[in-house]
Amino acid sequence: MRPFAYLAPTSLADAVDALRDAAPGTKVLAGGTTLYDLMKLGIETPPAVVDVHRLPELNTIETRDDELVFGAGARMADVADHPVVRDAYPALSESLWRAASQQLRNMASVGGNLLQRTRCGYFRGGAEFPCNKREPGSGCAALGGHDRTHALLGAGDACIATYPGDWAVALLAFDAVVDVVGPRGERTVPLAELHVEPGDDPTREHTLDPGELILRIRVPATPAGRGSTYLKIRDRESYAFALASAAVAMTVEDGVIGDCRIALGGVATRPWRAEDAERTLRGAPLTPEAARHAGEVAFAGARPGTYNGFRVELGIRTVADAVRIAAERATR
Amino acid sequence: MTDTRRVDAYEKVTGQAAYGTDRVPEGVAYATLALARIGRGRVSRVDTAAAEAVPGVLLAVTRFDAEELGGAGFIMGGGFAFQSLQPLVDDHIAYRGQPIALIVAETLVAATEAAELVTAEYETEPFAVHLDAEGATTLVQEEAIPLPFLADIKVGDADAAVDASPVRIDSTYEYAAQHAVPMELNGAVVEWHGETLVVHEGTQNAAAVRFGLAQQLGIDAANIEVRSPYVGGGFGQKNSLQPHLGPLALVARRLGRPVKLVLARTQTFHNGSFRPATRHRVRLGADETGKIFAAVHEVDQQTSRHDLFPAMHTEITSRLYGFPAFRGRHRLVQTDVQTPGYMRAPFESSATFAFESAVDELAYATGQDPVALRLANDTMTDPVTGRPFSTRFLAECLRRGAEEFGWAARNPEPRSMRADDGSFVGWGVAAGNYPGSIVPAVAHLTAGADGCVTVGVDGHEMGQGIRSAIALLVSGDLGIPTSDVEVRVGDTRFAAQHLTAGSWGTASALPAVHAGLRELRKHLNAADTGEVDVAAAVQRAGHPVEAEVSTLGPGQPPEALDQAKAGHLAISGPVFPEFSTFSWVAHFVEVRVEPTTCRIRVPRVVSVVDCGRVASPVTAASQVRGGVVWGIGGALREESLADDRFGGFLNATLEEYPIMVNADVHRIDVAFVDEPDLLFNPVGVKGLGEVAMVGVAAAVANAVHHATGKRHHRLPIRLDDVL
Numbered sequence A: 001m002r003p004f005a006y007l008a009p010t011s012l013a014d015a016v017d018a019l020r021d022a023a024p025g026t027k028v029l030a031g032g033t034t035l036y037d038l039m040k041l042g043i044e045t046p047p048a049v050v051d052v053h054r055l056p057e058l059n060t061i062e063t064r065d066d067e068l069v070f071g072a073g074a075r076m077a078d079v080a081d082h083p084v085v086r087d088a089y090p091a092l093s094e095s096l097w098r099a100a101s102q103q104l105r106n107m108a109s110v111g112g113n114l115l116q117r118t119r120c121g122y123f124r125g126g127a128e129f130p131c132n133k134r135e136p137g138s139g140c141a142a143l144g145g146h147d148r149t150h151a152l153l154g155a156g157d158a159c160i161a162t163y164p165g166d167w168a169v170a171l172l173a174f175d176a177v178v179d180v181v182g183p184r185g186e187r188t189v190p191l192a193e194l195h196v197e198p199g200d201d202p203t204r205e206h207t208l209d210p211g212e213l214i215l216r217i218r219v220p221a222t223p224a225g226r227g228s229t230y231l232k233i234r235d236r237e238s239y240a241f242a243l244a245s246a247a248v249a250m251t252v253e254d255g256v257i258g259d260c261r262i263a264l265g266g267v268a269t270r271p272w273r274a275e276d277a278e279r280t281l282r283g284a285p286l287t288p289e290a291a292r293h294a295g296e297v298a299f300a301g302a303r304p305g306t307y308n309g310f311r312v313e314l315g316i317r318t319v320a321d322a323v324r325i326a327a328e329r330a331t332r
Numbered sequence B: 001m002t003d004t005r006r007v008d009a010y011e012k013v014t015g016q017a018a019y020g021t022d023r024v025p026e027g028v029a030y031a032t033l034a035l036a037r038i039g040r041g042r043v044s045r046v047d048t049a050a051a052e053a054v055p056g057v058l059l060a061v062t063r064f065d066a067e068e069l070g071g072a073g074f075i076m077g078g079g080f081a082f083q084s085l086q087p088l089v090d091d092h093i094a095y096r097g098q099p100i101a102l103i104v105a106e107t108l109v110a111a112t113e114a115a116e117l118v119t120a121e122y123e124t125e126p127f128a129v130h131l132d133a134e135g136a137t138t139l140v141q142e143e144a145i146p147l148p149f150l151a152d153i154k155v156g157d158a159d160a161a162v163d164a165s166p167v168r169i170d171s172t173y174e175y176a177a178q179h180a181v182p183m184e185l186n187g188a189v190v191e192w193h194g195e196t197l198v199v200h201e202g203t204q205n206a207a208a209v210r211f212g213l214a215q216q217l218g219i220d221a222a223n224i225e226v227r228s229p230y231v232g233g234g235f236g237q238k239n240s241l242q243p244h245l246g247p248l249a250l251v252a253r254r255l256g257r258p259v260k261l262v263l264a265r266t267q268t269f270h271n272g273s274f275r276p277a278t279r280h281r282v283r284l285g286a287d288e289t290g291k292i293f294a295a296v297h298e299v300d301q302q303t304s305r306h307d308l309f310p311a312m313h314t315e316i317t318s319r320l321y322g323f324p325a326f327r328g329r330h331r332l333v334q335t336d337v338q339t340p341g342y343m344r345a346p347f348e349s350s351a352t353f354a355f356e357s358a359v360d361e362l363a364y365a366t367g368q369d370p371v372a373l374r375l376a377n378d379t380m381t382d383p384v385t386g387r388p389f390s391t392r393f394l395a396e397c398l399r400r401g402a403e404e405f406g407w408a409a410r411n412p413e414p415r416s417m418r419a420d421d422g423s424f425v426g427w428g429v430a431a432g433n434y435p436g437s438i439v440p441a442v443a444h445l446t447a448g449a450d451g452c453v454t455v456g457v458d459g460h461e462m463g464q465g466i467r468s469a470i471a472l473l474v475s476g477d478l479g480i481p482t483s484d485v486e487v488r489v490g491d492t493r494f495a496a497q498h499l500t501a502g503s504w505g506t507a508s509a510l511p512a513v514h515a516g517l518r519e520l521r522k523h524l525n526a527a528d529t530g531e532v533d534v535a536a537a538v539q540r541a542g543h544p545v546e547a548e549v550s551t552l553g554p555g556q557p558p559e560a561l562d563q564a565k566a567g568h569l570a571i572s573g574p575v576f577p578e579f580s581t582f583s584w585v586a587h588f589v590e591v592r593v594e595p596t597t598c599r600i601r602v603p604r605v606v607s608v609v610d611c612g613r614v615a616s617p618v619t620a621a622s623q624v625r626g627g628v629v630w631g632i633g634g635a636l637r638e639e640s641l642a643d644d645r646f647g648g649f650l651n652a653t654l655e656e657y658p659i660m661v662n663a664d665v666h667r668i669d670v671a672f673v674d675e676p677d678l679l680f681n682p683v684g685v686k687g688l689g690e691v692a693m694v695g696v697a698a699a700v701a702n703a704v705h706h707a708t709g710k711r712h713h714r715l716p717i718r719l720d721d722v723l
Helices: A012-021 A035-040 A076-080 A083-088 A090-097 A102-107 A110-114 A121-125 A167-173 A275-281 A288-298 A310-330 B009-013 B108-116 B158-163 B206-217 B245-255 B348-366 B370-376 B394-405 B466-478 B505-523 B534-541 B559-565 B617-636 B696-708
Strands: A005-007 A027-029 A048-051 A061-063 A067-071 A177-182 A185-190 A213-220 A228-233 A244-253 A256-265 B029-035 B041-047 B057-061 B099-105 B119-124 B137-140 B167-175 B187-193 B196-200 B224-227 B259-262 B278-286 B292-304 B325-335 B424-435 B441-447 B453-457 B485-488 B545-551 B582-593 B600-610 B667-672
Touching: A012 A048, A012 A177, A012 A213, A027 A035, A067 A110, A076 A083, A076 A090, A076 A102, A076 A110, A083 A090, A090 A167, A090 A228, A090 A244, A110 A167, A110 A213, A167 A228, A167 A244, A167 A256, A228 A310, A244 A310, A256 A275, A256 A288, A256 A310, A275 A288, A288 A310, B029 B108, B029 B245, B041 B099, B057 B108, B057 B245, B099 B108, B099 B245, B158 B278, B158 B292, B158 B325, B167 B348, B187 B245, B196 B206, B196 B245, B206 B224, B206 B245, B245 B259, B278 B348, B292 B348, B348 B370, B348 B424, B348 B617, B348 B696, B370 B394, B370 B424, B394 B424, B394 B582, B394 B600, B394 B667, B424 B696, B441 B505, B441 B534, B453 B466, B453 B505, B466 B485, B466 B505, B466 B617, B505 B545, B534 B545, B582 B617, B582 B696, B600 B617, B600 B696, B617 B667, B617 B696
Parallel strands: A005 A048, A027 A048, B029 B259, B196 B224, B292 B325, B453 B485, B600 B667
Antiparallel strands: A061 A067, A067 A213, A177 A185, A177 A213, A228 A244, A244 A256, B029 B099, B041 B119, B057 B099, B137 B325, B167 B278, B187 B196, B187 B259, B278 B292, B424 B582, B441 B453, B441 B545, B582 B600
16 A cells, blocks of 8 residues: 545545546545445555545435435435335345445445456456456456456456446346536536446546545335346355346336346446347237346357456346346236 | 453454564565466566656665575474475576565555566466375375384275275365465565564464574574464464565665565465475275274375475364274465465365265264264274273263254254254264473473563463463462453563464463462462462562473473474474373254255354363353354365466455355354363363364355255265255
8 A cells, every 4th residue: 555645625626636636547536435445455555535425415325206315425225224215116226235345335335336347366466466457558467367257248358347237237127327527517428328348448447537435326216126136146156256246126017027127247347238139028928038138138249358258148037037026026 | 250251352443462474663664575477487587667767766686695594494394384395596487476576665556566567587487286286196195205203104004994984974175275364464574673584474383484494594493583473364374484574674674674574465465385285095894883994085285396394284183083994195286376374174174074074974874863873983002003092072072062952853854854944953072182291391480579470381372372361370270350361472582482283383382381379489488279369478588489390291201392492393293192182072063055046055053062170251152153164164265275277376365265254153052161271281171272273164064965955076066066
């Protein structure tokens, strides 16, 4: 860990100013559950951090008729346990409950969680491993290496690192948007446009500009919320990242699927919306075959490496199971 | 009613128990390590200029002179250290992760920053990190290490007997390299009090730390004190002198102040021992009823390039059943890693995974029930020596376990049992055993005017409960509460502190304390048995009353005690002049495999153990549960990955090395036969900590086979394998 300046503004306005005036490379500090970790590993070496963790303006949860609004500083544990979120949007609650541990969820913010960086062991492991994300142009050690947990979708020759988060995957299924503020004022970014695939430049993981701060996450209200689930399959029962996960939300009437959203986690370089798969289910009667088919369509573009091929079939089954669970909830 | 609670539980849960590196002596400086980033080769230049420029940095050492830092030797080669290789004495890099610089600073933050700034230039050499890798060298163990106890076991002509048998099993099994990852990180606080070096370190072998340091530093062992009252999990990784300790003592002397080093979790994956990867070929020959005529067990085990870590897998498998003929063979495969070591149930966990999987295959091949087949092959005679086992209640373990588990309701057909949610249910069984060993022990007992008895004895408390077992023995013998017994272990001021491992800790310490109590009673002028009013007896004596005794294993020569007092291993068993001693266990495991995503869960386990007399029921049951949890982890989770392109171990974090979490652990029922083994020692206790884990992985694998119909020949068994 290298020395860094620690700035603790006491208001949102001061935080925006601090970020505007800060040295290049300054980072926003919220729960610190990822940033401090990466600083200890020497991967993040910001000259300064701006601590927004205690700003009351950001630590809010509102459930309106037309949308849910989560302040970026709301704690993961608080959102997960919010009664409206639990009852009307179980996929959102489950995506948070199944992440990390209770201690981490008590600290981590729902805004910071969106920008969680990959857990690729070569990225985090140290300078002996080539990594285009850590050291541009050095290569990708995961290619041809131990790629059991690496991405099947959205990967390129420069990087196959998986986006590890759960929460953003569930939000993506609900067409959430993110309000941000920066030196040039406020703007709204659809969650679908927040993360980017690595392409030729794996160092670029999202579309926020330097100095921009996430203010809040807004989720449009939808009846598909009740018929939703976040199914996460992992190597152990807790405290592990997804081998494959699926956020599925739907409405069902008379055994026929109406609205349907499917997003995938743990299998792609970014939160992954499976729109082709959704289309196969909209207006279709719910059958095990249709659920399985949706999974197959979702993974049609998968490109397995050496050890991660099993996750194509696992992902297909995860989608199929999630569709079944969501449908049960939608018809209750 | 006797209070059998863990005597140091309160101190532990309230944080009052001070572990080795919990100490912060006044003026302490903090050390960190910079590590090699190549798989093997030479380090041609280490640049510490940037590190030394960090404010607060006191020292950056890349090389110690041979005169100031000698070798401590490999513990299994007559030395004191987990490996013979001492880093920071030459330019040789044997494996990725080997230290190349030691930094000392005023603060941990400065020391950490400085270590990150160390750069190096290397000349790389080819390396091998897998059993099958090009460049790995395979040696026949009995030729490479010609010692009698490492010779291949041969009883009759097993190969011919297998070939002539009507039913034959021939299977190969693989067990991945694993790391122990004890909660307490490796590390130490060292301080010089004048000419005396005081070492605070969580260790299972304070004697080796003391005498190894004396040899390395060229000082008298009398001037070294090692204090290790609590060990936060040893699991074999802390069984000897660690390579950081000599350098730490030297920089502490150079600076004239105490120095503390705590390895980062990632660093423990390369700077401590690990369970080596193994491959087992098991051949069984039997008749149509499953009566075994012969067994052949051949093992290839990974070792380092610089040490031959001896393999002893067949010591237990040759005793599992009444084999008329048996042949074992060990080969060692030299790879470019740190020297592997004795991670809990070091050979027995993988050996029984292979052997008891093969026995399960035999049960299916002959249509016999797996429990009945094991009972039919039971024996009371050691097949290797022809002499009796001192005690063997394996059949009792199997019968009682089957009863408690409800084994009779098992449909042997694979994939035949389903749970309400559609999961496939699998029931598996496996037996296990572990050699009974005893080491010399010295016990020093002092009865005080307050009626309290202080016991200083050879032994280390690493969570297994040795302090509780000793306190209970003294309490029960004298009729005083356990709170009036103070037990001092892991401290070279009170006893030599021979290595505590191999499940001999309690079986060695308790007989010494037992003998010490007999002596103490004499000095107290008390009867040989019955309650003693200690305070009154001490008052009559007019001074604190002391007794010191030493004990040996059955038939062990007295010179063994001198060997132990000099910090060397002095192990007797499991073959004694009149008998052989082993502990025995039977594990019954239920797994459930989800119908679609195929997650494997273990909702319940029944384990029945023959460990002789149970010395401390609460800690004993806890120890078995811990072994079962780890066995499940070994079967379903844990694997230390190595990347052929980079060397060393890859998944060197608690995130990527998936030990079991609480949510993975469900019902574990533990029962004991609790029959004393009075041939083994007068207290009747046998070993427990290791045998608790032996056979768990096999029982899990056999249960997965029953659930899925697929026999798994490689651990861990994960989603990848059952999907």
